[in-house]
Amino acid sequence: MSIFPELYFNVDNGYLEGLVRGFKAGILSQGDYLNLVQCESLEDLKLHLQSTDYGNFLANEASPLTVSVIDDKLKEKMVVEFRHMRNQSYEPLASFLDFITYSYMIDNVILLITGTLHQRSISELVPKCHPLGSFEQMEAVNIAQTPEELYNAILVDTPLAAFFQDCISEQDLDEMNIEIIRNTLYKAYLESFYKFCYTLGGTTADTMCPILEFEADRRAFIITINSFGTELSKEDRAKLFPHCGKLYPEGLAQLARADDYEQVKAVADYYPEYKLLFEGAGSNPGDKTLEDRFFEHEEQECRNIVWIAECIAQRHRAKIDNYIPIF
Amino acid sequence: MNGHAILYTGVTVAFWTTILIVGTCYTIFDLGFRFDVGWFLTETSPFMWANLGISLAISLSVVGAAWGIYITGSSILGGGVKAPRIKTKNLVSIIFCEAVAIYGIIMAIVISNMAENFSGTTPETIGARNYQAGYSMFGAGLTVGFSNLFCGICVGIVGSGAALADAQNGSLFVKILIVEIFGSAIGLFGVIVAILQL
Numbered sequence: 001m002s003i004f005p006e007l008y009f010n011v012d013n014g015y016l017e018g019l020v021r022g023f024k025a026g027i028l029s030q031g032d033y034l035n036l037v038q039c040e041s042l043e044d045l046k047l048h049l050q051s052t053d054y055g056n057f058l059a060n061e062a063s064p065l066t067v068s069v070i071d072d073k074l075k076e077k078m079v080v081e082f083r084h085m086r087n088q089s090y091e092p093l094a095s096f097l098d099f100i101t102y103s104y105m106i107d108n109v110i111l112l113i114t115g116t117l118h119q120r121s122i123s124e125l126v127p128k129c130h131p132l133g134s135f136e137q138m139e140a141v142n143i144a145q146t147p148e149e150l151y152n153a154i155l156v157d158t159p160l161a162a163f164f165q166d167c168i169s170e171q172d173l174d175e176m177n178i179e180i181i182r183n184t185l186y187k188a189y190l191e192s193f194y195k196f197c198y199t200l201g202g203t204t205a206d207t208m209c210p211i212l213e214f215e216a217d218r219r220a221f222i223i224t225i226n227s228f229g230t231e232l233s234k235e236d237r238a239k240l241f242p243h244c245g246k247l248y249p250e251g252l253a254q255l256a257r258a259d260d261y262e263q264v265k266a267v268a269d270y271y272p273e274y275k276l277l278f279e280g281a282g283s284n285p286g287d288k289t290l291e292d293r294f295f296e297h298e299e300q301e302c303r304n305i306v307w308i309a310e311c312i313a314q315r316h317r318a319k320i321d322n323y324i325p326i327f
Numbered sequence: 328m329n330g331h332a333i334l335y336t337g338v339t340v341a342f343w344t345t346i347l348i349v350g351t352c353y354t355i356f357d358l359g360f361r362f363d364v365g366w367f368l369t370e371t372s373p374f375m376w377a378n379l380g381i382s383l384a385i386s387l388s389v390v391g392a393a394w395g396i397y398i399t400g401s402s403i404l405g406g407g408v409k410a411p412r413i414k415t416k417n418l419v420s421i422i423f424c425e426a427v428a429i430y431g432i433i434m435a436i437v438i439s440n441m442a443e444n445f446s447g448t449t450p451e452t453i454g455a456r457n458y459q460a461g462y463s464m465f466g467a468g469l470t471v472g473f474s475n476l477f478c479g480i481c482v483g484i485v486g487s488g489a490a491l492a493d494a495q496n497g498s499l500f501v502k503i504l505i506v507e508i509f510g511s512a513i514g515l516f517g518v519i520v521a522i523l524q525l
Contacts, residue, residue, distance in 0.1 A: 006484050007394070010401045018405015018491060025495055026409060053409075 012090045019085065026053030042070070078299070079131045096204070099193045104133025105160055106189060110182045117178075160185070180240065183223060187242040190216050194244035216245030224255045369450035373461025377442045380468025381435050384521075387472030388431020391479025395424035399486035406494035413493045416500055420486030423511045427479040430518045434471040438464050441525060467521040474517025481510040 010017075028036075032052055039045045049057075057077050086097045108129040115124070190212060197208040220241045227237050238256035245251075257263075353359055399420045407414050442464065447453040489503040 010398045014401025015405040018402050019408050021491055022406060022409025022494060
C-alpha cells in the first residue's frame with residue numbers, strides 16, 4: 001500500500017521523527033544569538049548556554065574555560081545525539097546516517113596518514129580527529145609503516161574500503177600526494193551517496209540530490225581553481241571531479257582544460273546557478289530532509305557558538321555579528 | 328521494495344488469469360449452472376454467517392485500535408524526549424483509539440447474545456427467518472468492524488500530529504482535539520447502524 005504512507009511511516013520512523021522535531025525546536029533562535037553576542041566573557045557564554053537546550057554540558061569543566069574546550073564539548077554533545085539517532089534507526093535511514101559519517105571518516109584517515117608520515121605520535125593525532133568519523137581501528141593506524149600495509153591491515157575492514165577499491169590501487173597510494181588521495185576518496189564517496197539517494201527516490205531524492213549535485217560541482221570548481229600553479233596535470237585533475245553534479249559531462253571536460261580563472265568563470269556562465277555564485281559571495285543550498293537539515297543546522301550552530309566564543313576571547317567585537325543565522 | 332512489488336503483481340495477475348480462464352471455460356462448455364450462488368447461500372449454515380459477523384466485529388475493531396495506538400504512541404514517545412510536558416495530555420488520543428476497540432467488543436457480545444439454536448437441516452425447514460438472522464448478524468459485524476478499523480486509523484494519525492504539534496507549541500493541542508473528536512464520531516456511526524441492523 002504505497003499510496004498511504006502515513007499508515008506505516010511511524011512503525012520505523014515515528015520515534016525518530018518526534019526526536020528530530022524536538023531537536024529542531026531546540027536550535028538557538030535569533031534572540032538566543034543576540035544574548036550570546038552581548039556576553040562579555042566566556043563564563044557569561046556558559047551561563048547563557050545553560051538556559052538554552054544545551055543545558056549543563058559545560059558544568060564539569062575547570063574554571064578557566066578556553067574556546068577549544070567549548071568546541072570539544074559541543075562536538076561531543078552533537079556526536080552523542082547523532083549516535084542515539086543512528087542506534088534507533090532502521091534501514092534505509094541507518095545507511096543514510098552512515099553516509100553522513102563517511103565524509104568525516106575520510107578526513108580523519110587523511111589526517112592520520114599525514115601525521116604518521118610526519119612521525120607524529122598517535123596519541124597527539126587521535127584527539128584531533130572529528131569524533132563523528134571515528135572507527136575502531138583508528139589507534140592501529142600508526143603501526144603500519146607504508147600505505148599498502150595500512151590498506152591491507154586496517155582500512156580494508158572499514159566502510160571506506162569500498163571507496164579505496166573504486167579508485168586507487170596499492171601502488172597509487174604510495175606515490176600519490178595526500179590531497180589527491182583525499183579528493184579521490186571524496187569523489188567515490190559523493191558518487192555512491194548520490195546513487196544511494198537516487199535509488200531511494202521520493203522526498204529523499206528530491207531534497208538530497210540537488211544538495212549533492214551542488215557539493216560535487218563546488219568541489220570541481222575548487223579543485224580547478226586550487227590546481228592553478230601546481231604541477232597537477234590536466235588528466236589527473238579530470239580524474240578528481242565527481243560525476244554526479246550538473247557539470248557532468250560537458251562542464252567537467254571544459255573545466256579540465258581550463259588554464260586560468262577567467263576560463264573557469266566562462267564555464268560557470270553556462271550554468272545560471274553557478275554564475276550567481278561567482279558573481280557574489282557563497283550561498284546556502286535550499287531545503288533538506290529533516291535529518292540532514294537538523295544535522296547541518298546543528299553543525300552550523302556549533303560553528304556559530306565557537307565563532308562567538310572566539311570573538312569574545314579575542315575581544316574582536318566588530319566581527320561578532322558575522323555568524324550565520326539559521327532561522 | 329522491488330521484491331514486494333513483483334510478488335504483488337505476480338499474485339494479482341495469476342488470480343485474475345485464473346478467474347478469466349475458469350469463467351471462459353464454464354461459458355464455452357455450457358457449464359454455467361455450476362456457478363450457483365443460491366445453492367451456496369442456502370447450503371451454508373446461518374451459524375457460519377453469525378459467527379463470521381461476531382469475529383469480524385471484534386477483530387477488525389481491535390486492528391483499528393492497535394493501528395491507531397501505535398501510530399500515536401510512537402510520536403508521543405519521540406516528542407516526549409525533548410518536551411516531557413506532552414506526556415500526560417496526549418494520553419487522551421490513546422483513549423480515543425481504545426474506545427474504538429471497546430465499541431467492537433460490545434457489539435460482538437450483543438451479536439453473540441442474539442444467536443439462538445434452531446432445528447432444521449434442509450433449506451426449506453430452516454426457513455427464511457433463520458437465514459435472515461444469520462445474514463443480519465454478519466452484516467452488523469461487518470459494519471462495525473470496518474467503520475472501527477478506519478476510525479482507529481484516523482484517530483491515530485491525527486493523534487500523532489497532535490503530539491508533534493503539542494511538542495512544538497503547547498497551545499495547539501486543544502484545537503487539534505476537536506479534529507480527533509470528529510474522527511471518533513465515525514466509529515460511533517458504525518455502532519449505531521449495526522444496532523439497527525440487528
